[in-house]
Amino acid sequence: MAQVADTAQKYMGGGVLRKEDPELLTGRARYIDDISMPGMLWVGIVRSPFAHATINTVDTSRAANLPGVRAAYSGADLASEWADGLPCAWPVTEDIKIPKHWPVAQDKARFAGDPVAVVVAETRAQAADATEAVDVDYDPLDVVIDMEAALGDGATKVHDEFDSNSCYVWNLEVGDVDDVFNNAAVVVKERYYHPRLIPNAIEPRGVVCQPNLPQGEFILYSATQVPHILKTTLALTLGMPEQKLRVIAPEVGGGFGSKLNVYAEEAICVAVGRRLGMPVKWIEERSEGYLATIHGRDVIQEMEVAADSDGKLAGVRANLKADMGAYLQLVTPGIPILGAFLYHGVYDCQAYSFTCTGVFTNKTPTDAYRGAGRPEATYAVERIMDSLARKLEKDPIEIRRLNFIEPFNEAREVASGLSFDSGNYEASLDKALEAFGYDEMRAEQQRRRDSGDTKQLGIGISTYIEMCGLAPSQVLGSLRYAAGGWDAATIRCHPTGKVTVVTGTSPHGQGHVTSWSQIVADELGVAFEDVEVLHGDTAISPLGMDTYGSRSLSVGGIALHYAADKIITKAKTIAAHELEVSEEDLEYDGGIFSVKGAPDKSKTVAEIAFSAWTAHNLPEGTEPGLEATYVFDPPNFTFPSGAHLCAVEVDTETGMTRVEKYVAVDDCGNVINPAIVEGQVHGGIAQGIAEAMYEEAVYDDNGVLMTSSMASYRVPSAAELPSFQTDRTETPSTTNPLGVKGIGEAGTIAAPPAVVNATLDALAPMGVYHMDMPVSPERVWAAIRNARGQEVESRGKDTTAAGSGLGSADTPGGDA
Amino acid sequence: MIPASFEYERADSSDHALELLDRHGEEAKLLAGGHSLLPMMRLRLATPAVLIDVGRLTDLSYVRDDGDAIAIGALTCHEDIKDSDVLKQHCGIVAHTAGEVGDPQVRHLGTIGGSIAHGDPASDLPTVMLALDAQFVVRSSGGGRTLAASNFFSGLFETALEPTNLLTEVRVPKLSGGWSYQKFHHRAQDWAIVGVAAVQHNGGAAVALTNMSDVPMRAAGVEQALASGSDAATAATEAAQNTSPPSDPFGSAEYRRDLAKVLTRRALQEAMSS
Numbered sequence A: 001m002a003q004v005a006d007t008a009q010k011y012m013g014g015g016v017l018r019k020e021d022p023e024l025l026t027g028r029a030r031y032i033d034d035i036s037m038p039g040m041l042w043v044g045i046v047r048s049p050f051a052h053a054t055i056n057t058v059d060t061s062r063a064a065n066l067p068g069v070r071a072a073y074s075g076a077d078l079a080s081e082w083a084d085g086l087p088c089a090w091p092v093t094e095d096i097k098i099p100k101h102w103p104v105a106q107d108k109a110r111f112a113g114d115p116v117a118v119v120v121a122e123t124r125a126q127a128a129d130a131t132e133a134v135d136v137d138y139d140p141l142d143v144v145i146d147m148e149a150a151l152g153d154g155a156t157k158v159h160d161e162f163d164s165n166s167c168y169v170w171n172l173e174v175g176d177v178d179d180v181f182n183n184a185a186v187v188v189k190e191r192y193y194h195p196r197l198i199p200n201a202i203e204p205r206g207v208v209c210q211p212n213l214p215q216g217e218f219i220l221y222s223a224t225q226v227p228h229i230l231k232t233t234l235a236l237t238l239g240m241p242e243q244k245l246r247v248i249a250p251e252v253g254g255g256f257g258s259k260l261n262v263y264a265e266e267a268i269c270v271a272v273g274r275r276l277g278m279p280v281k282w283i284e285e286r287s288e289g290y291l292a293t294i295h296g297r298d299v300i301q302e303m304e305v306a307a308d309s310d311g312k313l314a315g316v317r318a319n320l321k322a323d324m325g326a327y328l329q330l331v332t333p334g335i336p337i338l339g340a341f342l343y344h345g346v347y348d349c350q351a352y353s354f355t356c357t358g359v360f361t362n363k364t365p366t367d368a369y370r371g372a373g374r375p376e377a378t379y380a381v382e383r384i385m386d387s388l389a390r391k392l393e394k395d396p397i398e399i400r401r402l403n404f405i406e407p408f409n410e411a412r413e414v415a416s417g418l419s420f421d422s423g424n425y426e427a428s429l430d431k432a433l434e435a436f437g438y439d440e441m442r443a444e445q446q447r448r449r450d451s452g453d454t455k456q457l458g459i460g461i462s463t464y465i466e467m468c469g470l471a472p473s474q475v476l477g478s479l480r481y482a483a484g485g486w487d488a489a490t491i492r493c494h495p496t497g498k499v500t501v502v503t504g505t506s507p508h509g510q511g512h513v514t515s516w517s518q519i520v521a522d523e524l525g526v527a528f529e530d531v532e533v534l535h536g537d538t539a540i541s542p543l544g545m546d547t548y549g550s551r552s553l554s555v556g557g558i559a560l561h562y563a564a565d566k567i568i569t570k571a572k573t574i575a576a577h578e579l580e581v582s583e584e585d586l587e588y589d590g591g592i593f594s595v596k597g598a599p600d601k602s603k604t605v606a607e608i609a610f611s612a613w614t615a616h617n618l619p620e621g622t623e624p625g626l627e628a629t630y631v632f633d634p635p636n637f638t639f640p641s642g643a644h645l646c647a648v649e650v651d652t653e654t655g656m657t658r659v660e661k662y663v664a665v666d667d668c669g670n671v672i673n674p675a676i677v678e679g680q681v682h683g684g685i686a687q688g689i690a691e692a693m694y695e696e697a698v699y700d701d702n703g704v705l706m707t708s709s710m711a712s713y714r715v716p717s718a719a720e721l722p723s724f725q726t727d728r729t730e731t732p733s734t735t736n737p738l739g740v741k742g743i744g745e746a747g748t749i750a751a752p753p754a755v756v757n758a759t760l761d762a763l764a765p766m767g768v769y770h771m772d773m774p775v776s777p778e779r780v781w782a783a784i785r786n787a788r789g790q791e792v793e794s795r796g797k798d799t800t801a802a803g804s805g806l807g808s809a810d811t812p813g814g815d816a
Numbered sequence B: 001m002i003p004a005s006f007e008y009e010r011a012d013s014s015d016h017a018l019e020l021l022d023r024h025g026e027e028a029k030l031l032a033g034g035h036s037l038l039p040m041m042r043l044r045l046a047t048p049a050v051l052i053d054v055g056r057l058t059d060l061s062y063v064r065d066d067g068d069a070i071a072i073g074a075l076t077c078h079e080d081i082k083d084s085d086v087l088k089q090h091c092g093i094v095a096h097t098a099g100e101v102g103d104p105q106v107r108h109l110g111t112i113g114g115s116i117a118h119g120d121p122a123s124d125l126p127t128v129m130l131a132l133d134a135q136f137v138v139r140s141s142g143g144g145r146t147l148a149a150s151n152f153f154s155g156l157f158e159t160a161l162e163p164t165n166l167l168t169e170v171r172v173p174k175l176s177g178g179w180s181y182q183k184f185h186h187r188a189q190d191w192a193i194v195g196v197a198a199v200q201h202n203g204g205a206a207v208a209l210t211n212m213s214d215v216p217m218r219a220a221g222v223e224q225a226l227a228s229g230s231d232a233a234t235a236a237t238e239a240a241q242n243t244s245p246p247s248d249p250f251g252s253a254e255y256r257r258d259l260a261k262v263l264t265r266r267a268l269q270e271a272m273s274s
Ligand SMILES: Cc1cc2nc3c(=O)[nH]c(=O)nc-3n(C[C@H](O)[C@H](O)[C@H](O)COP(=O)(O)OP(=O)(O)OC[C@H]3O[C@@H](n4cnc5c(N)ncnc54)[C@H](O)[C@@H]3O)c2cc1C
Pocket: A806, B029, B030, B031, B032, B033, B034, B035, B036, B037, B038, B039, B054, B074, B075, B100, B101, B102, B103, B106, B109, B110, B111, B112, B113, B114, B115, B116, B117, B118, B122, B123, B124, B125, B161, B165, B166, B167, B168, B189, B190, B191, B192
């Protein structure tokens, strides 16, 4: 094994341009909305405007009589289509409460946006008109929006069949936590609210179902990150033989976790296609997306650390309440568990405890959103490290250095029970401090403080760690996840020397085609252009676990590496046979087998591919053809880390806060494609800053989403962001032979605490020590006023009517 | 985000537009840049049966030096206003503020006439018009009239325009003094959470506010304080007088009132120093 590890790297680590970009950038790529079929009908979904209501009657007759309308169904009409509800694949505890989640609600609507009826029409506009003509008689019920209220005695229940809104309680305890806290010189305890976020991929979701092909097969095209998971789970929901369902993910325009799911609309389109025997299509409207695509985060964290009088950490205690929303989507309950082991960050301690309570509310279900669990953990640790520093009057850099786990190149166990693969946290911090000009920035900050400048400067640090490469299947099993964490790759060497790669991962913008081509080109000595990468079609790549959790390279890419190894092993046998030497006498480098000591006697992999195809002269017992599949189940996670530094400027009169400088030094192990890594880091930081300063889903007391369009849900643009300075350290992972770790989520994980710590650092002299995200101008303004003893009416109570501008066009109830 | 169905008519001239307006009456809406109307139609908050597209009436797209005043065609887009040398020279606040509207895409399609006719209190240019005591030239098939900005904005999305009226021209004075428009917004392309326009003209100062009520409004308290000799900082403390700002996810009414004072002080200081 590992014959290719030392091979010359021509492409890997180099600046190869992304192969997929010309098509994507010139509009030639085929996305879901580009797919059209003869006779295709359009599906429209009627959604509850109420967050909680009994559905008395659904009258579809008016809609059914509109021009072009082919069918209109209530939840009851479609009930017979479902063999089971929509799946939740991660029942995190034995006694978790899992409500039935029908694709179309039948008795009650449990969040504003819950589907209550379906219409099918000849055009999209007719379908939209028909949704408005379905008459639903509701009895609105009391709603539970706030998690703590939902857990209170006598709270309205989201699901009548359960005794409370507590979905589960998940615990992890290592060491004698109480003892450590009782005997600690210093204890810091804080409470953080991590706001609810709306993913907003550029491409909305969409589905096309082509039913009843000659073999009784159904093809489901979906803008999804997870075609493989979708095929298996939808077959169960629809009671359809799995071998008759083929799922294709065309080009997908971003996901960030929001397309890592099995959605009602996917099940509905297959069911309706099955009923009508006609192709059907549904494209999400942006305003639907705000209500019906999963949301992220919405977690209350009580974070506590115990330390000695120098600030050396002894214990960590984290207690979370995580909002599930109204139903459990694919991995809703498991999201906080993805962060459960990381609440001591890059620091070590002796005792560790984590508890999470999942809570049902009448809101859109939450699920994976870029970072998933790890931003919460990182935010809690990095915020509290600053508070610990403040309490001990130390510089936040000093407190971090004191607590860093020493550099290590072999996997080592940490307090939460995980085994970190490798790490050098000092190295990235040192590099970041230098690039940032830390001392000069502190001096500038002091100047502004001394002069009482209206615009104050703050500096924030985040030395983060994350856990990627989901995941060792056995670990997933022990965490009660329903599937494995392996991935697969096939390499097919064509007789002409060209190569096809089939991957079980499912890229949606990341650039896998390029990275996978680089790996194969180097390992098999073929040209980068000669490698074709196929993905996202369950008929073409039957084995796969798809793309999420920064797993593709460190699992799927490693499967590819091992598949290349298998190709080389077989090719070597054939080469030795043809060159009439023993295999031991052959050397392999960059696609060429040569005889040791006689380098002119050689064969290329391409030549062997041809002879394997003709099969005229193969060694005895050798199968013709040169193709190999490898399924890789990672032995461990990978643990990327790094140091992010941020400077913000705060207008202390208006609260306006802007990021002035941002330096990121990330360590994702070895790098296959630096430009792709850069891209992931830039986008991730932007999304992290968005979370820290701009975005927040706000509900009113009736459960109506107030931030239901891009006018009021504040996704920032390039105009709001500074130019980021990025750099890297490279500490190879010990989990896999390529030494890679993953970079897809790093920015989103690292940035929020860097930004909030910076904002608090600016305001600390005014007595502001805490603020929740997003640190919007109004929040900053209110925090300053509160610190000055000027009362501010409590924020939130006051948010009634939307104002003007397009914001006023945000429809309450979102029945647009 | 899919509008209800509607008929579409394209006007070839102002006369044609007026004729179409008369024919379709209250059923119809004029379509200029569409950047306010179409979003409302997509959310089905507006469902006009007929759209009369005046977007191609290029003869209503101009900025002209007209003696004492600058005349701006109602169909002039924000981007052209922003780049107008005549405005930059004689009434810089209009050019500057047009450059603060939305993003480049919005500025290339949105028009000054649409912005004024829409009557959105969060819009920037109406506030500036109010501070400038601008005049609006309006045509209907029965003839023309000129309306003062001070009598124009009557309520949320309501103006003195009748359904059969076409706004053809906006007239602003040549300023003799300094000016400032302070737009406070979170993202570059956002509407103002609060905006403040201050102009010095003919020895007096005018101050108007964006998004502090259901119409753009003059900050009468500030103007009076200035007239009776207060300095900018003192006068600015009157900025929230008689305001009724909205509370929404961008800001509570209380926050907006405080912002109005800070921004008014900054606007006055800038206007007076230029
Ligand atoms: C993303 C986005 C951001 C924006 N940001 C801002 C901002 O920051 N500040 C701001 O001020 N605005 C902003 N706008 C609004 C923008 O300025 C609009 O273009 C403007 O308000 C309306 O101009 P319009 O030409 O698009 O009008 P339309 O949308 O075509 O029409 C608006 C209304 O005016 C009527 N109308 C139009 N022209 C006439 C006329 N000549 N006579 C009589 N009635 C007429 C129409 O019938 C309609 O009722 C933004 C818009 C968008 C989409």
